[in-house]
Amino acid sequence: METKYMGxxxxxxxxxxxxxxxxxxxxxxxxxxxxxxxxLGNILNADVTATKQQVQRLQEFITNRGVQ
Structure with a gap:
């Protein structure tokens, strides 16, 4: 089943x-x-890289509104 919209x-x-x-x-x-x-700087840099990817993915969910 395909979800076209998120609630x-x-x-x-x-x-x-x-x-x-x-x-x-x-x-x-x-x-x-x-x-x-x-x-500690290396840990923070790794966190920044991972968080940027997570933000981008969350933005895609909102932009696409769950269209599969």
Whole structure:
């Protein structure tokens, strides 16, 4: 069965996740510029990369509205 549209509550949940991930991305980016420990910097950089991918995927869900 193919889902053509997400429900309003599903769209709202994805929007909340998107806002949270954007906040995480902003914080990790800002902290990455301030950190002095190389290992911590590497962890933050990896988190920034992963979070950018997650934000992009969430944006696709909202843009496509669940069209398969």
């Amino acid at each position: 309003l509550h599903e769209t709202h949940e994805i929007h909340e996740l998107l806002m949270f991930k954007n906040l995480c991305l902003t914080k990790a980016t800002a902290m990455g510029a301030l950190v002095q420990d190389q290992e």
